Amino acid sequence: MSLNVIDLIKGQLGPALVSQAATQYGESESGISKAISGLLPAVVGGMANNANQPALLDAITGSQSTGLLGNLLGGSSNNSLVSSVLSAIFGDKINGLINAVSGYSGVSNSTSGSLLNMVAGAALGSLGKYAADHNLDRNSLSGLLSDQKGIVSSLLPAGLSLASLGLGNWGGTPDVATEKVKVTSYDEPKVEVNRGGNTHVNVDRKDDNE
Structure with missing residues (x-):
C-alpha cells in the first residue's frame, strides 16, 4: 500500500485545532505545531513497530465507536483507549519522548504530554x-501500518531524530545499517585481516589473487 498514514492523520490536526490547543494550554501556535510535527511521526512509528499486535489493531478498529475524532482536544487526555495504546507502543519511553518534544518545541512538559494524547487519538480515529x-480486515490494517516503518524517520522535522526522541532502535533502520556493515566486512576480509597479521586461511587465498 502506498498510503502515507501521517498525511492521513494530519487532516485531523489542522490550523483550527492548533489554535484551540494553543489557547487551551497557554502556548504559542508555533510551539504547538512544532510539538505535533515531532509527535506524529513518533506515534505512527510506534504503531508500525507493533503492527502485528492484536490489541493495537482492535483499538484502531474499536475507535470508531468512541467518537475520538469529534473531540480530539478534550476527549483524548483521559481516554482509556488512548492511554492503553500509548503504553503498549512506547512503554517506558513515554516520558523521554515527552521531554524531548518539549525541549524541541518550547512547550511545557504538561502540554507535550497532552498533545501526545491528542495525536494518538487522531491516529486511532483516522486509521479506524x-x-x-x-x-x-486485520491483516490489511497490519500491512498498512508495517508499510510505514521505512518512512517514519525521514518525516521527522529538522532538529529531531529517532535517537533524540529516545527511540533510536526503532523501525529496523539501525539494524539494517548494521547488517550492511557486517556484509561489507565479510565481503572484504583482506582489508581488516591483513592489518591483523594474516591469521586466516581466507587471507592467503585473497593474497594469491592479488
Whole structure:
C-alpha cells in the first residue's frame, strides 16, 4: 500500500485545532505545531513497530465507536483507549519522548504530554475511519501500518531524530545499517585481516589473487 498514514492523520490536526490547543494550554501556535510535527511521526512509528499486535489493531478498529475524532482536544487526555495504546507502543519511553518534544518545541512538559494524547487519538480515529471506509480486515490494517516503518524517520522535522526522541532502535533502520556493515566486512576480509597479521586461511587465498 502506498498510503502515507501521517498525511492521513494530519487532516485531523489542522490550523483550527492548533489554535484551540494553543489557547487551551497557554502556548504559542508555533510551539504547538512544532510539538505535533515531532509527535506524529513518533506515534505512527510506534504503531508500525507493533503492527502485528492484536490489541493495537482492535483499538484502531474499536475507535470508531468512541467518537475520538469529534473531540480530539478534550476527549483524548483521559481516554482509556488512548492511554492503553500509548503504553503498549512506547512503554517506558513515554516520558523521554515527552521531554524531548518539549525541549524541541518550547512547550511545557504538561502540554507535550497532552498533545501526545491528542495525536494518538487522531491516529486511532483516522486509521479506524479509514479501515471502516475501505473495509480493511486485520491483516490489511497490519500491512498498512508495517508499510510505514521505512518512512517514519525521514518525516521527522529538522532538529529531531529517532535517537533524540529516545527511540533510536526503532523501525529496523539501525539494524539494517548494521547488517550492511557486517556484509561489507565479510565481503572484504583482506582489508581488516591483513592489518591483523594474516591469521586466516581466507587471507592467503585473497593474497594469491592479488
